[in-house]
Amino acid sequence: MKTTPLLLQLQDVCTQTKRLLIASVCLLFAAHAQAATPEEMILKKLEGAGPNIPVNEVRPSRVESIYEVELSTGEILYSTADGGYIFTGDMYQVAPQGFKNITEERRMAARAKEVAALDENQMVVFPATGEKKGQITVFTDIDCAYCRKLHQEVKELNDMGISVRYLGFPRAGVGSGSYYSMVSVWCSENQQDAMSRAKRGESIDEKQCENPIADQYRLGQQLGVQGTPAIFLDDGRLLPGYMPAKRLATALGLTL
CATH class of the missing domain: 3.10.450.70 (Disulphide bond isomerase, DsbC/G, N-terminal)
Structure with missing residues (x-):
């Protein structure tokens, strides 16, 4: 078939159209790839x-x-x-x-992860008596009345198979009197005895050493602690304030 000038012109138009279409598609793909998420x-x-x-x-x-x-x-x-x-x-x-x-579920997941990552060697721990059935992690203050009330029930909690793990949270902040009292507890040779005596209002020897209180205080703030005692369960639940031993056991799913 003889190629006429009109046919040549149409072929040229088609070729240019194909090129434009290909270029447009490439630009669209490039724009999509570069679009911010x-x-x-x-x-x-x-x-x-x-x-x-x-x-x-x-x-x-x-x-x-x-x-x-x-x-x-x-x-x-x-x-x-x-x-x-x-x-x-x-x-x-x-x-x-x-x-x-839904928001609290997210908070719980984040808190559970933080609690699981804690180093128990940096805490003052009152372990369960006999078989361990559960544990609570408590941000505490030496001078807090309800912290002292909770501490009076630590033996009862231990006897029920519940370990009590203390972290320092001086409500008056790092550098306050309660902060230095907590440092003295953590730096004592017998931390459990020093904690118990301090919670009873007895004087303990002032001590200084490398300690985790400031870091624990900042962690408490990050986890939403606004007062003491602040009780955390392993699943990330936060129980703010004092709670009697039997109610804590129930919260842990233990049968009394």
């Missing part, structure tokens, strides 16, 4: 808003287009996918059995 956009927005926002992780929440922003302080914020809006507060799922606190 929601997590990246949220981080960028927060960095632009303030360089001191301590973001630990950004992840999708259970709600479509809403993301969880976990701070290194333990707080959980929520963000739209573009990072344009941030809001606080607990997220609840409306379930057939009632309201389910």
Whole structure:
């Protein structure tokens, strides 16, 4: 078949059209590959808003287009996918059995991980008598009235098979009188005896040594401790304030 000028022109147009289509598709793929993820956009927005926002992780929440922003302080914020809006507060799922606190579940998981990673050698421990059936990890203060009340029940807890693991949390802060009292307890040769005597209001020898109290105080703040005693279970539950021994045993799932 004879090729006419019109046919040549049409072939040229088709060739150019194919090239344009290929170029457009390549540009679309490149743009898609370079597009920031929601997590990246949220981080960028927060960095632009303030360089001191301590973001630990950004992840999708259970709600479509809403993301969880976990701070290194333990707080959980929520963000739209573009990072344009941030809001606080607990997220609840409306379930057939009632309201389910999704935010608290996240906190529990994070707290459980922190509790599992603790070095028991850095604590003052009152071990269970006989078979160990459970344990509680307690942020405590020497001068706290309810801390002293809880300590009076440590033997009862031990007899029920529950170990009590103490971490220092001087409510007045690092450098306060209660802080130095706790340092003296941790630096004593017999930590259990020093703790018990200090909790009874007796004077103990002032001692100094390398100790974990400041680190434990900061950890308590990170885990949301606002007062003492603050009782943590291994599953990440936080029981704020004093709780009688038998109720603690029930919370641990022990049959009395």
